[in-house]
Amino acid sequence: MNEPLLVPDAGGLYCRAGDFWIDPLRAVHRSIITHAHADHARSGASEVYTAKPGLPVLTHRIGQPEDLTGLDYGQSVELGDTRVTLFPAGHILGSATVRIEAEQGTWGVSGDFKRAPDPTCAAFEPYPCDVWVSECTFGLPVYRWPSPKEVVGEILEWWSDCSRQDRPAVLFCYALGKAQRVLSELAAAGVEDAVWLHGAMLPLTECYRQQGVLMPPTRPATEAEKGEKFKGQLVLAPPSASGSPWMRRFPKHSAGFVSGWMRIRGNRRRRGYDRGFVMSDHADWPDLVRTCSDMQASQVITIHGNGESLVRHLGDQGIQAEAWNLRQTLRQASA
Amino acid sequence: MKDFAALFDRLDRTTGTNAKLSALADYFRQARPEDAAWAVYFLTGRRLKRLVNTRELREWTAEASGLALWLIEESYEHVGDLAETMHLLLPPASAEPPTETLAELIESTIKPLAQMDDDARKQRVQQLWGQFDGSERFLINKLLTGGFRVGVSKRLVTRALAEVAGVDSSLIAHRLMGKWTPDADLYQRLIADETDLDFEQSTPYPFFLASPLEAEPESLGEPDAWQAEWKWDGIRAQLIRRDGQTWIWSRGEERMDGRFPELEAASESLPDGTVLDGEIMAWRDDRPLPFSLLQTRIGRKKPGKVTLEKAPVALLAYDCLEFDGEDLRDRPLEQRMETLNRALSTASAPIQPSQIVAFDSWGQLPAQRDRSRELGVEGLMLKRLDSCYQVGRKRGAWWKWKVEPYTFDGVLIYAQPGHGRRSNLFTDYTFAVHHDGELVPVAKAYSGLTQKEIDRLDRWIRSNTKERFGPVRSVEPIHVFELAFEGIAPSPRHKSGIAMRFPRIHRWREDLRIEDADSLDDLKRLLRDPDAA
Numbered sequence: 001m002n003e004p005l006l007v008p009d010a011g012g013l014y015c016r017a018g019d020f021w022i023d024p025l026r027a028v029h030r031s032i033i034t035h036a037h038a039d040h041a042r043s044g045a046s047e048v049y050t051a052k053p054g055l056p057v058l059t060h061r062i063g064q065p066e067d068l069t070g071l072d073y074g075q076s077v078e079l080g081d082t083r084v085t086l087f088p089a090g091h092i093l094g095s096a097t098v099r100i101e102a103e104q105g106t107w108g109v110s111g112d113f114k115r116a117p118d119p120t121c122a123a124f125e126p127y128p129c130d131v132w133v134s135e136c137t138f139g140l141p142v143y144r145w146p147s148p149k150e151v152v153g154e155i156l157e158w159w160s161d162c163s164r165q166d167r168p169a170v171l172f173c174y175a176l177g178k179a180q181r182v183l184s185e186l187a188a189a190g191v192e193d194a195v196w197l198h199g200a201m202l203p204l205t206e207c208y209r210q211q212g213v214l215m216p217p218t219r220p221a222t223e224a225e226k227g228e229k230f231k232g233q234l235v236l237a238p239p240s241a242s243g244s245p246w247m248r249r250f251p252k253h254s255a256g257f258v259s260g261w262m263r264i265r266g267n268r269r270r271r272g273y274d275r276g277f278v279m280s281d282h283a284d285w286p287d288l289v290r291t292c293s294d295m296q297a298s299q300v301i302t303i304h305g306n307g308e309s310l311v312r313h314l315g316d317q318g319i320q321a322e323a324w325n326l327r328q329t330l331r332q333a334s335a
Numbered sequence: 336m337k338d339f340a341a342l343f344d345r346l347d348r349t350t351g352t353n354a355k356l357s358a359l360a361d362y363f364r365q366a367r368p369e370d371a372a373w374a375v376y377f378l379t380g381r382r383l384k385r386l387v388n389t390r391e392l393r394e395w396t397a398e399a400s401g402l403a404l405w406l407i408e409e410s411y412e413h414v415g416d417l418a419e420t421m422h423l424l425l426p427p428a429s430a431e432p433p434t435e436t437l438a439e440l441i442e443s444t445i446k447p448l449a450q451m452d453d454d455a456r457k458q459r460v461q462q463l464w465g466q467f468d469g470s471e472r473f474l475i476n477k478l479l480t481g482g483f484r485v486g487v488s489k490r491l492v493t494r495a496l497a498e499v500a501g502v503d504s505s506l507i508a509h510r511l512m513g514k515w516t517p518d519a520d521l522y523q524r525l526i527a528d529e530t531d532l533d534f535e536q537s538t539p540y541p542f543f544l545a546s547p548l549e550a551e552p553e554s555l556g557e558p559d560a561w562q563a564e565w566k567w568d569g570i571r572a573q574l575i576r577r578d579g580q581t582w583i584w585s586r587g588e589e590r591m592d593g594r595f596p597e598l599e600a601a602s603e604s605l606p607d608g609t610v611l612d613g614e615i616m617a618w619r620d621d622r623p624l625p626f627s628l629l630q631t632r633i634g635r636k637k638p639g640k641v642t643l644e645k646a647p648v649a650l651l652a653y654d655c656l657e658f659d660g661e662d663l664r665d666r667p668l669e670q671r672m673e674t675l676n677r678a679l680s681t682a683s684a685p686i687q688p689s690q691i692v693a694f695d696s697w698g699q700l701p702a703q704r705d706r707s708r709e710l711g712v713e714g715l716m717l718k719r720l721d722s723c724y725q726v727g728r729k730r731g732a733w734w735k736w737k738v739e740p741y742t743f744d745g746v747l748i749y750a751q752p753g754h755g756r757r758s759n760l761f762t763d764y765t766f767a768v769h770h771d772g773e774l775v776p777v778a779k780a781y782s783g784l785t786q787k788e789i790d791r792l793d794r795w796i797r798s799n800t801k802e803r804f805g806p807v808r809s810v811e812p813i814h815v816f817e818l819a820f821e822g823i824a825p826s827p828r829h830k831s832g833i834a835m836r837f838p839r840i841h842r843w844r845e846d847l848r849i850e851d852a853d854s855l856d857d858l859k860r861l862l863r864d865p866d867a868a
Contacts, residue, residue, distance in 0.1 A: 141402055142410045142423040254349075263423065264414055265347075266759055269486070270786075274349055309409050316403060327798070 011330035018082035034111025035095035054094020089113040090124035092177030105130035132297035136307040163232030168253040183215040198237035359495035368519035369438035376517040418476035428468035500526035513538040545733035563692040569616035608660030618649035623711035627824040649685035664724035740819035770855035783840030815847040
């Protein structure tokens with residue numbers, strides 16, 4: 001039996017021909033990290049490759065590996081018997097998809113990706129490959145994103161409603177990527193007022209700013225004057241802050257959450273958010289399907305998320321597809 | 336439709352009661368009466384008779400979205416709400432939405448669907464989908480599928496109407512009872528001044544509900560201000576005798592005409608203008624029969640002779656809301672009890688008084704409550720003697736002091752996603768006990784875990800699924816839960832041979848292994864001796 005070019009291992013993917021792992025969750029000696037989110041980027045590898053624009057956020061998150069190489073998008077590097085090239089994934093600043101050319105053929109591996117426009121990072125770039133390894137976070141057709149402009153309009157309207165009622169507008173979003181995308185979209189919509197940030201968002205937002213991403217002025221909420229009631233002010237916080245004592249400083253606030261999951265009403269109601277804003281850094285169903293054909297792949301493998309429906313749907317279209325569970329390998333290995 | 340959708344958005348975008356209340360009041364103030372009537376109809380939980388079956392709706396959604404039918408099913412399983420699933424899958428609307436109001440849309444388009452042939456109905460529904468989008472389309476789908484829970488309680492609607500009408504909310508609650516047709520006239524009557532009101536003869540009074548007593552009865556103050564009664568485990572009912580006619584209403588505001596012919600016959604002995612509140616019980620030889628026998632009566636619209644003989648019923652009356660045509664709800668309980676006795680003095684079996692439990696000091700009550708299982712009751716009711724008959728669940732005057740439930744330790748073996756708020760989360764669980772070296776399912780439970788526990792269990796279920804049968808997943812039998820239930824009865828329909836009343840999760844017993852779970856024999860012992868636990 002011939003081993004495929006990539007196999008699930010260590011919570012990520014292992015390439016024997018090049019002796020490297022992509023997004024491993026356990027310590028390995030050589031890794032390619034697609035982007036800095038915690039479910040993809042872990043410290044522990046001595047030799048690390050990543051896309052150059054992602055270096056500041058990555059080192060902020062995992063520290064400085066012994067041997068760290070930042071690759072330009074499109075710049076190739078020889079690893080073992082393979083040639084590896086990173087392409088923009090459009091997911092967050094510095095995110096990449098990985099093209100691996102080897103004797104067994106050409107594989108494309110997405111960490112996470114999206115096709116919707118995002119002012120904070122380079123747009124996804126498709127390329128032909130034999131096998132496309134696709135994330136599948138939102139693998140059902142109910143996940144279809146409205147245009148970001150429309151959603152930014154909803155956020156602004158909600159903020160001005162809050163202003164009229166003298167309430168703080170607390171907007172929950174992931175601290176890396178989403179928060180900066182929202183800020184940048186707000187700047188593009190003409191927002192010049194300062195926005196308050198939760199502490200977890202400060203250094204990451206600074207990384208983005210230093211790389212030239214345009215955002216409104218930001219201030220840490222903890223540095224507000226004593227007695228500040230944040231009436232009519234916009235506050236950005238990570239979802240983990242919801243329900244924490246930190247929130248006590250925003251009396252009578254209205255809570256919004258920016259996420260693809262907000263497409264489903266039950267998800268929002270269950271978490272008790274007043275408003276859900278459907279904006280995701282992942283591909284929606286139509287873009288997952290479209291990207292498979294843009295990559296011209298004859299085989300698709302889904303990772304991250306429940307790929308069963310996408311696999312069956314692609315099968316119906318005559319594309320060979322299967323779902324891999326990377327987490328499983330982590331558990332087996334550690335058991 | 337636009338205004339109604341805007342109301343829905345306002346309600347949906349807040350979790351605060353006051354914000355919801357003012358959204359409702361604002362809507363009622365500006366809406367045309369016929370639209371307001373329909374809004375009240377849906378928001379208080381009434382529904383249209385099903386106009387389109389859900390299989391058709393799924394097929395039409397598949398067709399309109401260009402997706403395979405199985406993908407519609409998988410999406411529905413994930414979202415947990417068919418109306419919402421259809422809305423999310425359908426392509427964006429291509430036409431301008433018509434300006435029809437809620438009432439116009441229902442009268443001109445939704446209701447006529449029932450009379451159309453299949454092709455015309457499909458065409459009309461798909462046309463609606465092409466015209467409306469956003470919350471409007473979601474709500475139209477809700478109308479088509481019947482269900483309408485949008486995070487507003489009937490009580491809240493009642494309060495908003497009371498505010499708009501400037502009358503007491505208990506009067507609105509009364510006006511909302513019973514059968515009515517949503518139209519302009521109805522709405523005018525709903526918000527009319529106190530004086531110019533005429534009720535239908537059949538209209539019941541809103542029920543007054545007891546709250547669970549969490550502290551000891553001593554906390555209620557002087558015992559001689561209180562009356563104790565047995566808490567019956569039957570169907571709460573209101574019997575109305577007016578103008579030589581009888582109506583029987585359940586607490587769910589369903590008319591139970593014809594279901595209990597023995598009660599209707601006995602009610603003829605009551606004086607006109609009498610309304611009784613009580614419990615319908617399966618009853619023989621002065622004591623309750625198991626609830627499972629009463630269940631054989633609930634479903635039957637016209638019970639036959641055999642059923643009537645096997646499961647005879649009685650109305651145990653414990654309150655008198657009207658006598659001689661006079662509304663007595665403002666009188667103290669003590670006086671109403673006297674009137675009740677007077678009303679029942681001419682009554683014939685099986686309409687009879689519920690029993691009062693005599694006591695002088697709080698210290699005597701626990702021993703009485705301990706007899707509950709033996710007597711086939713759920714515990715005691717404690718009612719303030721000077722209390723008037725209020726509307727809905729108001730704390731303070733009526734308490735239910737139930738016996739501790741039975742409990743057992745079961746193993747989680749199946750899970751399935753919930754609906755609505757709990758869609759997309761595994762929240763419906765099946766539990767099993769040991770029998771002959773196997774695990775036999777005995778109970779399904781939906782409630783009792785905290786949101787944190789639900790989330791954790793959900794993640795565990797997703798990564799420990801053994802097999803999938805449609806929406807149901809079988810999981811590794813590892814986790815043990817303590818479940819509480821109210822009663823147990825033999826059931827030939829269940830593999831285990833038993834059926835439990837109201838099982839729910841008490842605790843996640845992470846300290847127990849599956850060997851520690853109970854056996855079917857442990858549970859069957861309770862069938863023979865209800866006090867064996």
